[in-house]
Structures are given as structure tokens and as C-alpha cells.
Amino acid sequence: MTTLLLILALGWPLCVAALGIWQAYRTPVARRRYFTGWWLSAAWPALLLAYAGEAQWAMDAWMLGSQWSLDALSRPWLAFTALLWSFAAVHARGYFAKEQARAQTGDSAAERRLLRLALLWPVTLSGNVLLIIAQDIASFYLGFAVMTFAAYALVVHNGTADAKLGARAYLILAVLGEGMILGGLLWAAGDTQSVMLEGVREAVATSDYGVAMAALLWLGLGVKAGVIGLHVWLPLAHPAAPAPASAVLSGAMIKAGLLGWIYVLPLGEASLSPALTQLGNIMLIAGLAAAFGAALYGVWQHHPKAVLAYSSISQMGMLTAMVAMGLAAPEVWPLLLPGVVLFAAHHALAKGALFMGTSISEHMPRWSPVVIWMLLALPALSLTGAFAGGLISKWSVKSALYEMHHETLISLLTWAAVGTSALVSVSLWRQWQQRSAGGSHPGQWGAWLAALVAALITPLWLPLPEGSAVVPPLKEWTSLMWPLPAGVLVVAFGLLVTRYGRLATPPAGDLWWPYAWLGQHVLKGVRRAGHGFAALKARCVDIALAIETRAMKSVTQLTAMEGWMRHHTSGLMMALAVMLALLLLWEGAS
Amino acid sequence: MNWRFGLTGSTFDPLMTSHWALAAALLLPLVFGALAAIFPPRRMWPVALACAVILTAGIFLLIDTRQAGVLRWQWEFSGIGVALRLNGVSMLLLLLTQWLGAAAALYTPGLLRISDPERFARWLWPLMGAVISALSLAWVATDLLTLYIALETMGLAAVAMLLLSGQADALLAGMRYLLLTLVGSLAYLLGVALILGYWGRLDLAGLAEVVEPGPVAWVAAALMGAGLALKAALFPLHAWLSPVHSSAWTPVSALHAGLVVKASLFVLLELWSILLFETFWAPRVIAWMGMLAVVWGGLIAWRAESLKTLVASSTVAQLGYLMVVFPLLLGPDISPLARALAWDGFWLQLMGHALAKAAMFMAAGNLILATGEKTLEGLAGTSRRLPLSLLVFGVASVTLMGLPPSAGFTAKWLLLQSMVISGQWWAVAALLVGTLLTAAYIFRFFRYSFMETAPRHRYQPLAPGMDVIALGLALAAFALGLLAHFPLDLLHGGSA
């Protein structure tokens, strides 16, 4: 039964894609619908699978020999991923309704875009599912790669200049990331001749070069998870991508990086080498830097989705910090893990809801604005950890840290929460500024509401081990609550300030620009060098050719000797006879 | 060395059949040639019949030789001794001659039919017969008199054949060739005179016993060497060769380049192996000239503008390969293994080259006949219209290049191995360079032939069988590479 579900979970999306192709060939453009019921159902088997209980599969025939499993970690992960994907699908149906109409009226560009999206969306999904349930390297890498490269279509969908820029940034970083991941995995797997992920963990933990492998893997996966420095694609890609795509991108796929870390890094293992601990500290710092830096930079953004992207970065920064604890302070990890999962799940859905919300604010349904803005605010509140699911998820993390007495980290995280609340309030404010009426499709707001509710009640439905999600005691509420007003106040103050002293908003994708500048100059240098070498080679070739022609000419002249020999043949014969005789006599004499 | 030539060793009086077979092999070509002069054959089948008889004679001899190892004949009329023998080497060469001659003869009717009638065409037959008989005699003769007769008959008949086409440049070249070959044989005769004067005998077997190194042997060897080198077109004395072929008839060129020059080389080797065995310098000199020949012939062929010149010049280079082997065969302190390898390689190369060169001349003749063009440029683009002739040319050229799987390759392999063993690196270099040069001029022609942009001239259809015969020869040269075991077996079996 579960096996059947598994097959469906992986295969169904592909079938859906195939179905899409088939129907694209059969039905004429005028009557073609891209987001059919089948299409919506792509993620449902995966969702069911998540609740089908734990299971193990092993197949030797599959690539290097595969092992897939549903366990305490992968089940909840699969659950929230699949849920988000299905909501996003429904949302997409609404979101793209107008575009589809345009396509049916013969806008070939729209038709092309929609077809592309409708095909690659399920493919991306299946990759995402595969990497969650995979326990062997090949499958994990396969899933990761499929997801990464198929998602390109999601990012580039609009085809505007921004979209192309975002997509390029995404792809370049993705390729870099893939390279680093491959290197790390190869290295680790070669060290302990294993094709399983725990083999990688073991290698990283035990090998002398463990820290190098760990660094490679951390950075490689960090591209997805938006580690500071490698995060630049997020704020470029999100504003350009359509809302549902952004939802899954920063809800589900970002988390893939996080999951990767949890899979390949020896988190929480006793007696790690000091180097690894050191790496943990570095990760910690990087994470916190991301958490704060993103907040500080993000609040100035104009585009609400850019703001949300920065908030994702900062959230992932927090998660990075927590993962870092797994290396820096291994003993805390077992307690921390459920919290991390819950946090991730909640962030996924909340962020998803927020991103969908942006599309709601752009085409507001005909309800009273108060309600809409209340609803839009809910996931934001929850994200700051001051409310419902967010509250509990935050607490589940903090409690673990409390038990191991990492107060400094806690306070830092709390301060980071201030940043978060600032960001979300900014984004709400920007949405308010850029709101526009014009009713939205039921699918659109329906999915949004559903995601919203799911986000608020995350702990209830997420299949976590018992007692990992508890309501915080009342005395802690203040410490969890206060960042929200603080953030709001900061923003209000900021607004007041900016109202008078106008200051320019920094461009989205902060570090991308220096990177691009650098890259261009390096490329220019390379190209110049290449031209230089080409010229050099050409000159050598010319010289060689000149020599050859001269040689050929001399050879041709040489053949004139033939005539000489012809005229002196008999003389030569005499000479030969004499020479032979002399030689023989001389040899005989000596 | 002498046992290799079957001069010493077991005496075994031949069977009756082999007497007749020998007589047939030596005389029938003449007879049939004469007949053909009287009734020139228009079709292929009478020629085929005649050839069949001669070839069967050859087969009989082969069987006997395989049984006996060495066959000898001795006659004495009024103080003039005639001695013949058949051992592995001479048997192989005899067979080669017969088959090659048969191929040339079979090729001829077609040629005469489609080419415009010549005045002297009918004389081709007796001359061809004479050449074949003389060659057969040259292989089996073991006394200087018979050898002289064979050489002279061969030379004169060959010259006459080459003159037949009757064009001016053919006459010029032929005249030069005539004078040179006559003088060359006089030099040989001078050597014979010295030998006869000093030792008073002409049979090689006897000489092999009495000869001891000394001025007479040396000077005689020098004179004979020079004369025969002239007849065999060895390197510095080769220049008469290519003009001779440039306007000769195809089967004539095939026979001449394939066999006639080889006969003088064979005699040269045979005599030197008696007169100056294990001398250092003379074979070395020949070898050096051989290296030069490889390079020179290659260069000439590379720059050649007409196809026939190319083919003819390549003969010079290929003879160079054979010259390079001299030190290994005659030189002192060569290990037995090296000497055996060199011996095998020498004859394999000779046979392979004979077959391939004949095939190549026929293919070239076909191309020239069909297109009416002599120059390489003129022959551009033939691959589309005359694929078969070109294929023959290609297969033959593989042997010349010494690329596998061909006699040329196996021979080159054996020679290289023997040179490496006896540490003659210059010779190795010569062989390798030779391969490249050969490839250079062969593919220069192919480059032209593959051109698609060439203008299309009218093609004259070839008579049936002309290509097939050539192909047969080329394939024989090809097969000799992988099946080299059998001829070499005969070579050893005959001389053991």
C-alpha cells in the first residue's frame, strides 16, 4: 500500500506532466486548459504518503543502489512540503487564470510560458519529494538536481528583464552549488565506500578532511538555503517570479537545503573533531549575520516580495544558526531537531501564505479591506512568533536551548525576531501602498486562506513525535511577544524618518552587484587572455606553414637532380664499381 | 648462406614428371608466345587455356619441391655444363613469375581490344613469353652461363616490349635502357671472365666450394655488383626506370616493374652470397644507398605529376627496402635469428611488392585508359566514376605503404624486428620514414581522386576483367600478409 503510494508520489507528477504534453498536442490552443484537476492533484499522493506511517524501501537496480525511507524527520518534512505544493497549485490556477485566457485568445507567448510552467511544475515537485525521502546519495542528488534545474522555469516564467536577471542569478549559483555538493559528496563517499547518506555523515565525522567536506556540503546546500553571501539569488528571483512559484521556492525548496544539511552533516554526534566545532561556530556566526543583516537591508526594499525574500533569508539565518548548534554544541541537537522541523514547517506555510497574499493584495477580492488586511497580517504575526503556530514553534526551539543554557543565542534569536517583525510589517505596508482592486479568482484566495490556516495550526497537523510541540508557559509569553511591537515601532519610526529625510533605497540583491562586477572583469580578463593565446597559436601556425611551403619548394627543386643522375648513370655505374672494388680491397687488406 | 639458395645440400634426382614440368615451365611460354604472334588471341579464354597449362606445370614442380626440398638438374654437352635447381626461393619466385605473367597475359587481350590498334601489337606476345621464360630460367639457373643467357634474353625482350608502344619518349627511354642494360651485362660478363679465368668453372655450387676471398673475388664482385645494380635500378643508377614506364603498355610495365628488375637483384644477391659472404663494407654501402633510395624515390613520387611516374618512382623506393636488408643477409656477425628474419622479410617484401606493383600499374593503366588523362590533376574526381579501379589502386597501395594486413606490413614487421635485434637503427628509421613518404604520395593521388568539384570528362568503358585481374593481384598481395606463413614455410622447407 505504502509502496504504491510511494510510486504514485514520485510518478504521479511525471504522469501529470506527460498528460500535459499529450493534451497540449491534442487540444487546440483556443480550448486548452493548463491547470486541470489532474494538474492540481500532482502533490496529493505525496501528502498521503506523509501520513501513511513510517516505511523503508531499498532497490539495488536504482542507480547506485537506493534506500528510501519515511522516518520521524522525513515524514513531517514531506507533509508540509506536499501541503504547500498543493496549496500553491490551487493558487496558481487562480493566479494564471487571466494569462490562460489570454493564451486561449491566441497570445502565443503566454501560451508558451504557461505550457512550460505547467510541465515543469510537477517535475520540480517530484524532485523535491524524492530528495526528502531519499536516504542514498544518488537519489538525493538526483532529486536535488531535478528540483533545482526544473525550478528555473518557475523563476523565469514572466520573461521580463527582472525575471531573466533573477533566473540567471539563480542558475549560476545553482550550478556553483551543484558543483560543491558533488565535490563534497564524492569526497565523503569515497572516504567511506558507501553510497548512503549516513555514510557521508560518518565520513564527515571521522575523516581527517571531514571539516573540508562539511564546508563544501554546507556551502553547496547553502546556495539553496540562502546562506549569507550565497543568498543573492533570493531577492532577485522572488520579486520576478509569480506568487505561487515564490511560495514554493521560499517555502519548500529553500528548506531542501536545510534538509540537506540535516542529512549530510553529523549533527548532534558525540566527540566531533574540534575543527568541526569550529566550523559550527562559523556557521552560527554566518547564520546570525544573515538573520540581522537581511533584516537591516530588507526593510528598505520597495517591492513587498523582495522584502519577504529578505525575511526568508533572515529566517533561514536563524535556522542556520540552529543547525550550527548541532555541530558547535552537539548535545543540544536531539532536543533541538523537532523544534527545527516545526520551525521550518511553520515558516514554510507562513511564508507561502505571505507570498500568496501579495497576489491577493494585488487583486483584492470584493471584501471589506479590514478583513483582508486582518487576514494578510495573520501569517505575518505568526511568523514573528507572537501568535499561534509561530509562537509554539519558536518556543519549541527556545525551550531546547534553555535546557542547555544557551541564553546568549536565545537573546540573539529574540532580537532577530524584532528584525523579522520589522520586515513583515514593512512588507504589509508596501502591499498596502501598492494594493490594487480587481477581484481575484476563488482559487487564488481559497488557497491563500487554506495556507494561512494551515500555517496557524501547524503543530496540530504536522506528524511530529509526541511532546515535541508544547504551548509555552505564560511567563514566557512576554519574552516571545515583545519583538512584535518593537519591530512595528522600529518600522513606524523609520517611516517617520524617511518621510522627511528621503534616502535612496538600496537595490534588491545586495551583494549580486559587486559579484557581477567582479565576474565581468574576470571574464573580460579571461577572454583577453584567450584572444592572446589564439593570436599566438595563429602566428605559430603561419610560421609552420611558411616553413612547409619553403620545404616543399626545395624538395621540388631537389627532384631536378633526377635528370642529372639520368645523364650520368653509366658514369655512376663505373664509379660504383671502382668504389666497391676499393672498399673490398681495403677491407681485405686491413 | 649458400644452403639458403639451395646450392649445397641434399641431392635428389627429380621425378619424371618434374622433368616435364620444368621443361613446360621454361619452354611453353616461348612456344605459346610464338603461337600468339601468329594467331593473335582476341578473347581471353585461349590465353587462359595456355596459362592453365603453364600453371599446372608450376603446381607439379611445387609438389615435388615440397617433397624433395631441393631439386637439381645437371647436364654436360661438350664441356659446357648447365646446372639448374629448384629450392624454396626459386620455387616461390617461379610461381610468382607464372601467376604474374598469367595475369599480365590475361589482361592483354582486353587492353588491345579497347585501345586503338598498334602496328607491333602482335609482337607483344612472343616478347612476353620470352621474358617469362627467361625469368623462370633466371630463378632456377645455377651456373653463370645460363644466368647470363637468362639475363640477356630477359633484358632484350623487356626492352623490346617497352619499345613497342613506339612513341618518341618511349623510344628515347627505351634506347637509354637498352644501352645501359647491355653495358650492365657486359660488366657482369667481365666479372664472369675474371672468375672463369681464375677458378676455371662457372657452376655456382662448385664455385661456392672453391671461392676464397681475394682480389679476383672482390673485383669480380664489384664489377658484377655494379652491372647488376644498373640492371636492377638500384638507387643512384635508377634514373632510367621511370621514363621507361611513362609511356609503356600496362602489362609490360606490370611485368617489368614487378619481376624483371627483381631478377637482377636476385642474381646479385646470389652471387654476392658466394663471392663476398660476411664482408662488412660492400653490403653496408648498398644499404646506405638503399636508405637514400627510400627517401629519394619517395620524394620523386611525391612531387610526380603523372600517375605512371608516381608508380614507377615508388618502385625505386621499394627496391630501397630490399637494399637496406643487404647487411643483414651478407654482413658479418649477424645473429642467426636476425638473419633468418631478414631472409623471410626480404622475399616477402619482394613478392608483395611484385604483386602490388603489378596490380597498381594495371589500376593506373585502367584509370589512364578510361579517362585519357595521365596527370594527377587530370585524374581528379575519379572516385565517383571508376570506384573499382581506384579500390584496386588503394588495396595495392596499402601493401606498398606497408600497412596491415598486407604482405608489405608483415615483411616490414620481420625486417624491423631483425634490424632491432641486430641494432641497425638507421635502417629502422629508413623503413619508418619510408612508410610515411609512401603514404604521402599515395594519398596525394587519393586527394585528387576524391575531389567532387572536378570537371567530368567522358569515360571510356573498360573491357570486362581488366579491373578484376588487377583486383585479384592486389588481394593476393593483401592476403600474403596474413597467410605469410605458407610461403615462408616453403622458403624454409625448400632450403632446409
Next chain:
Amino acid sequence: MNAAWLPLTALAASLLAAVIIFSLPEEARRVRTSVNLTAAVIKISLVALMVKRITNGDEAVFSFQVVGNIDFVLRADALGVMFAGLSSVLWLCTTVYAIGYLEGTANRKRFFGFFSLCVASTLGIALAGNLFTFLIFYEMLTLSTYPLVVHSGTDKALNAGRIYLRYTLTAGVVLLFGVVLLYSLTGDHSFASERGLGDYLDDHRVLLTLIFALLVGGFAVKAAMVPLHGWLPRAMVAPAPVSALLHAVAVVKAGAFGILRIIYDLYGIELSVELGVTTALAVASCITIIYGSMRAIAQQELKPRLAFSTISQVSYVILGVSLFGPFGTIGALAHLLHQGLMKVTLFFCAGIYAEELGIHRIDEMDGAGKRMPLTSLAFTIGAFGMIGLPPVAGFITKWYLGIGAIQADMYWVVAVLVASSTLNAIYFLPIVHRLWFRVGPAHGHGHWPDEQRLGRLETHGWLLWPAVFTAAISLAAGLFAGLPFSPLDWATRVAVGEYLP
């Protein structure tokens, strides 16, 4: 029991095909086609038989004496049969493709004749049981490829052919010299003999190294290792099926296979490591890998780019060989097959683009995915395989090579592998992007250089299906690498045989 007829008939299948084709008239298109296909199918089945026999543990050997101390040996051992299988399968595909490709052009008789010869020599190379036999077929390959390279008969083609010959024939001479040296040192040395040349190590160390250098130098030219690669990009003027075969199976692989033979079956791995030649080889191949990728990036035309990618990809094989250890070997052997499949796919597609749409430059490919989806899909699969992305076969080999490098403590090799993957991505992803994500003539912007509708489908079926087939195979070879008789499995079998005899 020994079945000497098996390798012989397998060889004869394509030789006979060549002979028959040469004897047929130019016009007899149907007969020629059927001869081609039957021969190909027969050959595949014979190879399958060999595989069966080997799994039963007995090798078919055919041999006879050429001259005194030299034999002509055909032996169907695991390694040889692997290569033979590749060549026969791809021969079928390429023949089908070529039939479609040369529809209605001139000189088809010549083409198919030499084509069959070419494949016959490849098979001979695969089954050669000693160096002498190997050399024979190796040179045969050189010669039979020339007419294919110059097939079009233009000046460009003829010059390319001249360059090709200059390289390969010189290499052949060097090779001949090396082989003769080896024979005069050791005598006839069969590939099957268990002990390598270890006995000669003590007193002929320098000579052995020299011979190794000569042999590998000779093979490296065909394997297109830098700096001996110059002929390959030029040979691109040949018709697409030829370049496909040249790059995927015949010529390039023959060189790599020769190096395999030398190291595994002639010198023996221990001896090679002892002589320290493998490290040099590894460095050389790494240089080739990087250099090839670099040059590929610089190319603006499709086929040259693919050619340079071949240069870099084939060196993976050699790299794997030079890594001491089973994993490297497995990687090398598997890559021999995988690269063949993927590269042949890519060249098929390139040919299809050129034939159907007249596309030669990369910037002409915008939006071709809409016009010819299946072709472009095949191309994409091939490209991903070259980059080494799962689930295409390329990933498997790259994986094993990496593991092998780690095993051999050559960490820098991993760096090279990753770098080359990235470079591959840099020069393949833009093409894929153009295919699928750019708008082009298919969307009404501009028009194709030279479009002609060859078939009901996106192009002529004879052209399309081979490409799709090979693409599917290379996908399956990666996805189900664990299955028995998959390339990986067979490579593992061979490697195990090499390492624990």
C-alpha cells in the same frame, strides 16, 4: 569448449557486408539498406552470444600463425566484448541514421562500404587477442576512416583528411616501432596471459618505459589527448553519422581502448604503477579534460563544440585507467560505454538540426525545442549526461571516477572532475536554454537558416528514432545502472576480473 567461429563470424559479418556493398551497383539502395541492417543485427546477436558464453565463464578464441613467432588471435574476453557490444549497438543506430541522412546524395555505395569496413576494424580492435592483431585492425581503421572523412569531397574536407592522416599515420608509425621493440624484447605476448611484463622490469626498466611512451603516444593521437588532438575538430567536416561514429565509438575510443589494453592486459597495473607512468598519464588526461572544456566554451558552432567536448570526455576514460584501484577502472570502462551513448546522441541531434533546419551555429538554435521537441529532448538528455547530472549515465561514471580518485588519494582529481562538470554546464546549459527558453523562428521570430520538412514527424523518421533510442538508453543506463548486464555491471565484472584474477 571453444567456439572459434564466434569471433570470426562476428568479424566477417561486417567485412562481408562491406564486400557485398562494394560489389553492388550504386543504385541498389534497397538491397544495400537491407544488407546493412541484417549485418548489424547479426552482429549484435553474435555479440550477445559472446556475452552469454562469457557469463558461463568460457572465452571463444580464434587464432592462426602468421609467421614464425607471431599469431593472429581473436579472443572474446570480457573487456573486448564490452567494446564490441558498444560498437555493434551503435553501428545499428548509426547505420539507420546514416541511411536517413544520406537519402538521395551521391557516393552512398562508397560511404556505406567504408562505413562497414570501419566498424569491422573496430570490432577487430575489440576482439584482438594480442598487440599484433590489435595493430592490424588499428591501422585498418585509420585507412577505412579516411574516405569517410573526405566524403563530401570539398577542399575543406580534403584538407581535414590530410590533417587526419598526418596525425594518425605518424602515430601508426610510432606505434609500429613501439610494438616491434616490444616484440623483440618479449616475443609474442597475449593479452590473456595473467602475468604482465613484470619479469623484464629489473634489467629493462628504461626500455619498458620507452616502449610504454611509444605505445601510449601512438594511441593518444587517436584518443585525441592534448596536444595531439588537432585532427579531431577539423574532422568535423565529415557527415554527421561519421562524426557520430568517429567520436562515439570508432576512432577516438579505439585509442582509449588501446591504452586500456596496454595498461591492463599488457603491462599489468602493478607494473604501470611501478614504472610511475600512470601518474603522468593522469596529469596528461586532466590537462586534456580542462583544456578541451575551455576550448569548447570558446566555440560558436555546434559540432566543433561537441568535438572539443569529446576531447575532454574521452580523457575521463584514460584518467580512470590511470587511477590505481577498482573504482577508477570501473569508472573508465563504464565511461567508455556511457560517453559513447551520450555523445552519439548529441551528434545525431546536431546532424538532425543541420539537416532539418540548416542549423550550424549555436546562436541559430533559439526555440528549436518547439519545432523539434523529441530531438531537443534527446539533446538535452545527452547534454545533462555530459555535465554529469543524474539520472543520466554520465553521473554514474563521474561518480565512480571521483570515488576512484579518492581511493587513490588523488584529491586534486576530484577538483578537476568538479571543475570539468562546471565547465560542461557552462557550455551545454546555454544551448539547452536556447532550445527551450528562447523565442525563435518556431515562435514567429525570424526564420531558420535552411528549413526543409523531411518527414511527417519533426524530421525524417530514420534520423529521429536512433537519436531518441540512444538518448533513452543513456538515460536508462544511468537510472537502472544497478541492473545486471547494464554497462556499469559489465564494467564492474571486467574490473573485478582485472584486479582479482
Next chain:
Amino acid sequence: MIASVDLIEVVLALCLVTAALFCLFDRHLLRACSFFVAFTLCMALAWLTLAAPWLALMEGIIGALLTTPCFFYALGVFTPASEKLPSHDHFKEPLSRGVMRTLLALAWCLMVGAVVRFIFPAMVYSPTEHPLLLAGVVMVAAAMGAFAWHRHLVRRLLAFNVLGSGVFLLLAGLAGTDPQGQALITTALVVAWLGSLLGALVIRRLYRLEGENALLGSRGLKETRQ
């Protein structure tokens, strides 16, 4: 009588050498040919003195009766004046060539002479013991040199014949009247005649086809390249 015989031999030898030299180096072709007739007659006498009547007969028949007409035919004596060859060979060889040939001829002379002396040690004491032998040596060397020197086909043909006779003399002188030697010489005579015949025919034809300069045996370096 011995002395007289010697005397006769000496005289014969002198005649032979002079005739040979004239016929080799006279630029007037017709004269050269007539000297050749004289030369053949002397040869016949020489054979007689060497007690080889059979050879004398052959020489008489083949040499005088068969070979010489070939030359006259080649010169076009029997043909109308228009087709006669030019009476002189005006071609001037470069001096260097002449010098080289002379040196080579001397070398041959020494070489052969040395061997002959080695075979007949007695000659040291009385060099005139075998005057015909000496004449043979001289003729061989001179003829060879002339053959290599001249370019005119007729003169080369003449030189070849003289050379042949010289070789025969040597043969006979060294081997005495050994039947084998006689057989050799007879064969050689026939061959020489056939050769001359063929040569004469070719010369005529060439002259008809190509005119005078063809007689110098080549058309310059044109052949080398084609």
C-alpha cells in the same frame, strides 16, 4: 716460331687498340663505323691467333656481316640523302665530364689490369707475354669511358660493341679456349648483334620522329618531372 707468333699478336693488339680508339673517338660517324669494320676483322684474326676458329667464324659472320650493316643502316647509308644522319657529332661535352670519365676509365684500367696481373703472376716479368690481354684491358677501359662520355646514340652503340669485344678478348685471354668461355662469347656476340640491331632500328625511328637532337638521347630535363 714463338717469337713470330708474339710479333703477330703484338701487331694485332696494336691494330685492335688503334682501330678501337679511332672508332671510339672519331666524331665523323661514317668513318668511325668503317673503323669498326676494320676492328671486327682484326678481332676475327685475333681469334684465329688464339686458336679459336669457331669464334673467328662467328665474329666474321656476326660482327662483320651482321652488326656493321646495322650501323650503316642507322646512319642511313642505304637511304636517300634526306634521311641520312648528320655526318658529325657536334655535341661538345663539358670538360669536367670528360675529365671525370677519363679518370674513371683509368681507374677501371688499373682495376682490371691489377686483377689480370694477379691471375697471371708471370706478367710481371714479361709484360708483353699476353699483348692481346693488355689490349683487352685497354679497350675495356677506353670503351667504357667513351660510353659514359658520349651522348650520341650511335657512338654509344659503337662504344658498347667495342667494350663487348674487349671483354671477349679478356675472357679468351684469361680462360684460354675453354668451351664454356667460347659458349659465353658466342652468346655475347649474338646478344651484341641483337642489341645493335634493335638500337639501329630505334635510332632510325627516333631520327624520323624527333630529328637531330633526339640523337643525343634525351630532350633535356623535361622527362624528369613528368
